[in-house]
Amino acid sequence: MAVDNYDIITIGGGLGGAALAKVMADYGARVLVLESETRFRDRVRGEAMVSWGVCEAMELGIYENLKDAGGWDIEYLEAAFGNNAPVRRHLRTTTEPSAPRFNFFHPDVQEVLLQGALDAGATVKRGARVSGLGTQGSRSVLATVDGSEQEFTARLVVGADGRYSRTRGWGGFQTSENPDQTFCAGLLLDEMGAPDDTTHNFRIFHKSLNALLFPQRSGKVRAYLCYPTTWGEQLSAAKDIQRFIDWSVEAGTPAEFFADAVPAGPLASFNSASTWAEHPYCGGVALIGDAAGATDPMWGQGLSLTLRDVRVLRDQLISHDDWDEAGHAYAQEHDRYFTVCNTVQSWNEKVLVETGPEADARRAHVLPLWAEDPTRRLDTFASGPDHPIDEPIRRRFFGED
Ligand SMILES: Cc1cc2nc3c(=O)[nH]c(=O)nc-3n(C[C@H](O)[C@H](O)[C@H](O)COP(=O)(O)OP(=O)(O)OC[C@H]3O[C@@H](n4cnc5c(N)ncnc54)[C@H](O)[C@@H]3O)c2cc1C
Known part of the structure; x- marks a missing residue:
């Protein structure tokens, strides 16, 4: 050889x-x-790099x-936790590396x-x-x-x-x-009504649901949903897309963001x-x-x-x-x-x-x-x-x- x-x-x-x-x-x-x-x-896989990265x-x-x-800078992070008012953060001026995120x-x-x-x-x-x-x-x-x-x-x-x-x-x-604690599911969406300058994080505590939205320069949005492994089901493929959306809305994502959204890739989830x-x-x-x-x-x-x-x-x-x-x-x-x-x-x-x-x-x-x-x-x-x-x-x- x-x-x-x-x-x-x-x-x-x-x-x-x-x-x-x-x-x-x-x-x-x-x-x-x-x-x-x-x-x-x-x-x-990951498509949102934080400021230190x-x-x-x-x-x-x-x-x-x-x-x-095709990557681009995202200046803002907005986090809405439970019933608390959303907190909006300008990353370039509030992080130690003085840098935005990058999707x-x-x-x-x-x-x-x-x-x-x-x-x-x-x-x-x-x-x-x-x-x-x-x-x-x-x-x-x-x-x-x-x-x-x-x-x-x-x-x-x-x-x-x-x-x-x-x-x-x-x-x-x-x-x-x-x-084991959490599954992380992800789906790329087109025609989503979410703002394109901000990463959004919605979280509810009693069900431990966490939804994240990462806008891309193409106009698409990468959506992730984290939920407990004790629920036992790993979301995957077209059959589970409506459940992915329903749970994301339950986590706090405004339903209107999904009104015209069209899947632009596979739905898959992983043990995190x-x-x-x-x-x-x-x-x-x-x-x-x-x-x-x-x-x-x-x-x-x-x-x-x-x-x-x-x-x-x-x-x-x-x-x-x-x-x-x-x-x-x-x-x-x-x-x-x-x-x-x-x-x-x-x-x-x-x-x-x-x-x-x-x-x-x-x-x-x-x-x-x-x-x-x-x-x-x-x-x-x-x-x-x-x-x-x-x-x-x-x-x-x-x-x-
Ligand atoms: C659902 C999900 C969401 C995520 N979200 C984020 C996020 O928002 N932000 C963030 O920072 N990170 C995120 N991550 C993590 C991020 O994706 C990884 O940390 C990153 O991709 C690691 O890169 P890597 O090069 O180490 O591995 P990988 O990207 O997995 O690359 C490994 C490569 O090795 C190749 N390979 C594997 N085995 C072999 C073999 N035997 N021979 C030849 N080639 C082989 C594969 O084909 C692949 O191309 C997420 C991960 C998941 C699963």
Whole structure:
């Protein structure tokens, strides 16, 4: 079997794999992307990047690529929780990175970034399904390309194969998972009567329903709905679209937004429990993006975490001759910021997602304190995970100080 040699192989050409391939090829690395899809379709994935992720994209030099893919800035976030009056926030002037949010159509971004990787000199093989690590140990992979199995070797293999990553298993990584709590369903809609300059979030507490609207430049709107796994049913396909709309309206979305709406893609839903690998580097294999750690989509951190992974790994690789050291330094930093996101997420779930008398009492105590001083809640989801999460901060969050 012929063996091709590279500096880096990425297993997967999603946001993580394609972005890493582009930025490392820009530095002159020989990069191979192995991507199983020949054509990207709507997989109902993230299409709304929060402010701190926009800064990561700028830092990586891919923000213009994302704009070329049809992405656009969204200046406002409006959140209506329970019976409280909606709170409207201008993101550019109220977030630490002073940046708006950014919405796009995921398949177009994958396509444009892979083209960017090609233009920078990376080799991209589409329709190439990786089936495992190869005969040369962890620094090689086996893939079926054009119907035949081929082996490729590299200094570094990067598992960028998403939420259901198989590289995690092949590389011997231990996977941790939060308990099941929420399903996240998503649907792209055309002709929706929602304002196009604002991301909307509607939430009711007694049923733990959360609806989100992300307008796209094309005039379409990506709608998500988060609901408890205890309901037992995962919304999917045309048969469930009316239920998706009914539950979104129940969550607080004005019914008139849906009056003329037409589905423009598939309806699919996913179990949202966070899944992650501790220390996502081992023996020549690094994990990035959802493969390294996928948080609950409800909090919109996945795209930003993925770009943070790309930036941190890139910076370590270009500053170390020894890529084993670089991999461990990346993994150590990943553990820090992922833990901050996952911890702040679990704190928010206690206040905003849990149901029952104890959760109601917690909300009655905490929400007025947050309204009085919003810094108590922490701005991690918009401004990023670069802050401590010690006991005094936890107590302040829950109003126990
Ligand atoms: C319903 C839902 C809503 C979301 N909403 C948001 C949001 O609003 N904001 C946000 O920031 N994040 C959101 N996310 C998360 C976001 O989509 C992910 O964090 C992001 O897509 C991760 O990118 P990735 O490159 O790591 O993985 P992916 O985008 O999953 O890409 C993985 C790639 O690897 C390829 N691949 C997989 N296995 C193989 C193999 N064996 N061989 C070759 N190729 C392979 C796949 O074809 C794919 O192209 C959401 C996720 C879901 C499920």
